Amino acid sequence: MSRKISDSTVRRLSRYLRILESWPDGDRDTVSSGQLAERAGTTAAQVRKDLSLFGSFGKRGTGYGTVDLTRHLREILGLERTWRLALVGAGRIGAALFEYGALRRRGFHIVAVFDQDPAKVGRAWGPLVVRDVGTLAGVLPGLSADMAVLAVPAPVAQELAELVVAGGIRGILNFAPVRLRLPEEVSVHNVNLVAELESLAFDLTHPDRLAGENGQPVRA
Amino acid sequence: MSRKISDSTVRRLSRYLRILESWPDGDRDTVSSGQLAERAGTTAAQVRKDLSLFGSFGKRGTGYGTVDLTRHLREILGLERTWRLALVGAGRIGAALFEYGALRRRGFHIVAVFDQDPAKVGRAWGPLVVRDVGTLAGVLPGLSADMAVLAVPAPVAQELAELVVAGGIRGILNFAPVRLRLPEEVSVHNVNLVAELESLAFDLTHPDRLAGENGQPVRA
DNA sequence: AGGTGTGAACACTTTCACAGCA
DNA sequence: TGCTGTGAAAGTGTTCACACCT
Numbered sequence: 103m104s105r106k107i108s109d110s111t112v113r114r115l116s117r118y119l120r121i122l123e124s125w126p127d128g129d130r131d132t133v134s135s136g137q138l139a140e141r142a143g144t145t146a147a148q149v150r151k152d153l154s155l156f157g158s159f160g161k162r163g164t165g166y167g168t169v170d171l172t173r174h175l176r177e178i179l180g181l182e183r184t185w186r187l188a189l190v191g192a193g194r195i196g197a198a199l200f201e202y203g204a205l206r207r208r209g210f211h212i213v214a215v216f217d218q219d220p221a222k223v224g225r226a227w228g229p230l231v232v233r234d235v236g237t238l239a240g241v242l243p244g245l246s247a248d249m250a251v252l253a254v255p256a257p258v259a260q261e262l263a264e265l266v267v268a269g270g271i272r273g274i275l276n277f278a279p280v281r282l283r284l285p286e287e288v289s290v291h292n293v294n295l296v297a298e299l300e301s302l303a304f305d306l307t308h309p310d311r312l313a314g315e316n317g318q319p320v321r322a
Numbered sequence: 323m324s325r326k327i328s329d330s331t332v333r334r335l336s337r338y339l340r341i342l343e344s345w346p347d348g349d350r351d352t353v354s355s356g357q358l359a360e361r362a363g364t365t366a367a368q369v370r371k372d373l374s375l376f377g378s379f380g381k382r383g384t385g386y387g388t389v390d391l392t393r394h395l396r397e398i399l400g401l402e403r404t405w406r407l408a409l410v411g412a413g414r415i416g417a418a419l420f421e422y423g424a425l426r427r428r429g430f431h432i433v434a435v436f437d438q439d440p441a442k443v444g445r446a447w448g449p450l451v452v453r454d455v456g457t458l459a460g461v462l463p464g465l466s467a468d469m470a471v472l473a474v475p476a477p478v479a480q481e482l483a484e485l486v487v488a489g490g491i492r493g494i495l496n497f498a499p500v501r502l503r504l505p506e507e508v509s510v511h512n513v514n515l516v517a518e519l520e521s522l523a524f525d526l527t528h529p530d531r532l533a534g535e536n537g538q539p540v541r542a
Numbered sequence: 543a544g545g546t547g548t549g550a551a552c553a554c555t556t557t558c559a560c561a562g563c564a
Numbered sequence: 565t566g567c568t569g570t571g572a573a574a575g576t577g578t579t580c581a582c583a584c585c586t
Contacts, residue, residue, distance in 0.1 A: 107531045108555070109521065116520040120499060134567065143501050147557055147566090154569055161564045162568045175523030179520050194421050198414035200459060202515070204499075208521050249522055254500075272529075273522040275515075279424075281363050289525035291518045295419065295495075299407075299430050299510045300336040300399050301329065302469055302493040305509035307400030309492075311327045328577065354545060366545090367579055374547055382546045382585040 112151050112179075117142050118149070119175040122168060134165035184209045186246060188271065191234050191253035191263055192217035192225075195277055199251060200227060214245050218258065235262060242269025248272040256280045263290075331372050332399075337362050338369065339395040342388060354385035364416060404429045408491065410482055411473035412437035412445075412452050415497055419471060420447060434465050438478065455482060461490025469493040476500045483510075 107253050121141045135149040156178050160166045215227050216235045223234045250266040259278035274290045341361045355369040380386045409432050420475035435447050436455045443454045470486040494510045
């Protein structure tokens with residue numbers, strides 16, 4: 103029972119969890135795969151397959167217990183704990199993330215902010231003080247940070263990513279439009295706004311060539 | 323010659339273009355699929371397949387002319403024109419996007435900003451003035467906007483998306499963590515930061531279950 | 543030789559369909 | 565009856581391998 107899990111499955115699990123946590127009509131006792139699928143924009147079979155990769159959580163004829171399934175999903179995704187994030191880059195994107203309450207609410211705590219700009223270093227960000235990126239590798243181990251958010255210009259992204267990894271980080275959310283070359287034990291997820299807009303431009307330019315159905319991206 | 327094109331292909335085309343436009347070592351006359359692949363983190367065969375879906379741009383024994391290929395890619399992606407964006411939501415994320423110079427540089431022009439908050443409406447954003455979302459459907463047609471960026475709280479995203487579509491928009495970049503239900507001729511791409519962090523949490527929780535490579539084989 | 547373009551093989555993902563249990 | 569769990573089938577995307585051109 104240790105099959106490889108695809109990225110799209112993980113994304114859907116995250117979506118199922120969000121649906122359960124913000125279920126519109128009151129407190130349901132149980133949900134069926136069909137009901138979840140309808141809200142998630144997928145099929146009942148897909149929901150069952152996804153869940154069955156991690157165990158048998160449902161009752162035949164009834165569905166899944168909502169409380170039970172919610173707990174299982176949180177456990178599967180690794181959300182039964184909090185995650186400590188180091189934010190690298192105190193620019194606009196960094197600021198937007200820092201003030202995005204949903205992160206903290208969902209267990210992702212920003213525990214340090216770093217920047218290259220001497221004008222920003224030393225400034226207070228909420229309860230934190232912006233540190234110099236030069237101190238990254240030295241300071242990181244003491245923070246017990248689990249992940250880093252890289253919100254820096256493309257030309258310095260690779261270099262800073264390496265520092266972050268040297269500091270012990272194994273998970274990176276990268277906003278710079280470059281492919282980071284890192285040891286394979288480091289997990290990197292990319293968010294590339296220009297690429298998203300370019301995909302949109304493609305779609306609008308070739309309305310006939312749209313492959314998938316509407317509602318689901320991909321990826322980042 | 324009008325096969326459906328997968329999302330991953332489009333994303334790679336965008337990546338090839340970025341690589342060509344910021345080629346590190348001087349001006350190459352030609353590139354081979356292998357050289358592009360190496361930088362894009364894919365295989366030579368994949369590069370050739372992707373490109374061959376749109377024509378035969380290469381010369382056997384030589385490779386692809388860089389200038390030529392760059393132009394073709396821009397044309398394929400629909401970037402030989404500028405795209406007019408309506409920004410809906412003048413919060414932190416909206417602000418970050420508004421000041422993200424790369425967008426304009428790549429031909430995506432924000433031509434209007436809307437918000438729900440009366441305190442924000444009327445304020446100047448660069449050369450623009452923040453408008454009330456109530457005026458969306460009325461004002462949009464006159465803007466000849468092509469796409470909308472939805473950077474609003476989840477509870478109002480669906481409603482505003484519908485207004486935007488009513489205003490004639492056919493492409494939406496959605497930052498709200500909800501699946502928008504819209505007519506299928508509308509193309510929606512989602513950016514969900516919490517979902518990305520949750521995927522990262524999954525990866526770190528199950529280091530054994532990482533399926534595909536997300537970055538690239540070891541190096542650096 | 544060097545490198546493209548592409549059918550065929552392969553791998554992965556989603557959907558189908560149904561046995562089995564509450 | 566209703567709905568799960570899951571092998572098998574169908575569908576998609578990626579890699580291989582080689583004919584072909586320069």
